[in-house]
Amino acid sequence: MTSPSWDWAYGEGGQAPWDIGRPQPAFLRLANDGLLAGRVLDAGCGTGEHTLLAASSGADALGIDLSSLAIERAREKAAARGIEARFEVADALNLADLGLTYDTIIDSGLFHVFDDVDRARYVESLASVLTPGGTCYLMCFSDRQPGTVGPRRVSEEELRAAFGEGWAVESIEADAFDLQPAAAGLFGTDSAQAWRAAIERV
Numbered sequence: 001m002t003s004p005s006w007d008w009a010y011g012e013g014g015q016a017p018w019d020i021g022r023p024q025p026a027f028l029r030l031a032n033d034g035l036l037a038g039r040v041l042d043a044g045c046g047t048g049e050h051t052l053l054a055a056s057s058g059a060d061a062l063g064i065d066l067s068s069l070a071i072e073r074a075r076e077k078a079a080a081r082g083i084e085a086r087f088e089v090a091d092a093l094n095l096a097d098l099g100l101t102y103d104t105i106i107d108s109g110l111f112h113v114f115d116d117v118d119r120a121r122y123v124e125s126l127a128s129v130l131t132p133g134g135t136c137y138l139m140c141f142s143d144r145q146p147g148t149v150g151p152r153r154v155s156e157e158e159l160r161a162a163f164g165e166g167w168a169v170e171s172i173e174a175d176a177f178d179l180q181p182a183a184a185g186l187f188g189t190d191s192a193q194a195w196r197a198a199i200e201r202v
Contacts, residue, residue, distance in 0.1 A: 010047070010069040017150070017180050018109045019046055023053045026139055026175050026196050027108060031057045035137070038103030041129065043092045044110030048074025048085065054106070055085035064090035064098070093121045096128040105129070105136040109177065111162075112140040112151045123162050130201040138197045139175060145193035156195060163199045170198040 009016040023031075027050050030036050036054040045051045045063030047070050054061040055078075063085065065071055074087040090098060092110060105126055114122050126136055143153040156172050163169055175196035179189075 006065070006067040007069045010067050010073065016046065017182070018177065020178050020180050021049070023049045024108055024139065024178060026194075027053060027106060027137070030106075030137055035135075036061075036104060036106070039101070040104045040106065041095070041098075041100075041102040043095070043105055043107050043126070044113075045074060045087065046070050048077055048087060050106050050108055051085045051087065052078060052081065052083050054104075055083050056081075059104070062086045062088065062098075062100075062102075064088050064092065064095075066091060093118060093125050095125040098129065101129050101131050103131055103134045105134070107136065107138040107140075109139060109141070109151075111138055111159075112154050119162055123167075127166055127201060132201055134201050135170070136197075136199045136201070138199065139177065139194050140197075141177075142174065142193040142195045144174065150192060154195060159195060159197055163197075166202060168200045168202050170200055172197045 031053050036057045036059050038059060040054040040059040040061045042051040042061065042063040045065050048063050051061045051063030063074055068089050071087045071089050078085045130136060140154045141151040143155045145153060159172055160169055173196050175194045176191040177194050178191055
């Protein structure tokens with residue numbers, strides 16, 4: 001089963017709140033610390049800012065997304081900036097179909113879109129392509145964010161429970177997503193509360 005496309009978020013006049021036109025600060029810190037290296041997969045890459053960040057940091061980087069419009073824009077960015085990064089339309093619930101393995105996976109705002117059933121499928125999908133000893137760096141919407149606007153809130157306990165057997169949760173820390181200005185009005189602030197996790201495949 002293939003998940004529905006997210007083209008609606010990137011179409012004419014689309015205002016994807018997560019598409020801020022630059023990497024999230026948390027992933028910039030990872031790059032600055034040399035942690036976006038080797039073979040890197042950006043799951044749910046959108047228009048590619050984190051894939052491009054990894055590639056410009058020396059990684060062999062692939063970004064995947066269900067939205068063909070997002071992938072088209074990501075490829076345009078890579079060409080305009082002269083960065084060698086690859087982008088493919090693919091389903092994060094079926095990563096084994098890529099036929100490749102990765103040293104590092106980054107997830108900026110994908111985990112929280114899944115319901116309970118697909119959340120389990122997603123974690124299994126990540127496990128199928130992340131090499132033992134590799135790390136998944138994940139940021140998701142946090143239950144610390146007040147109100148009900150936006151994605152499903154995720155608790156620290158839910159994160160730990162999702163990554164059980166075969167994984168080692170190295171850290172889960174409070175962080176924040178920067179938001180596109182159009183979305184900031186919905187939240188009443190220019191950022192949204194998040195959990196930032198480092199999770200090793202064992």
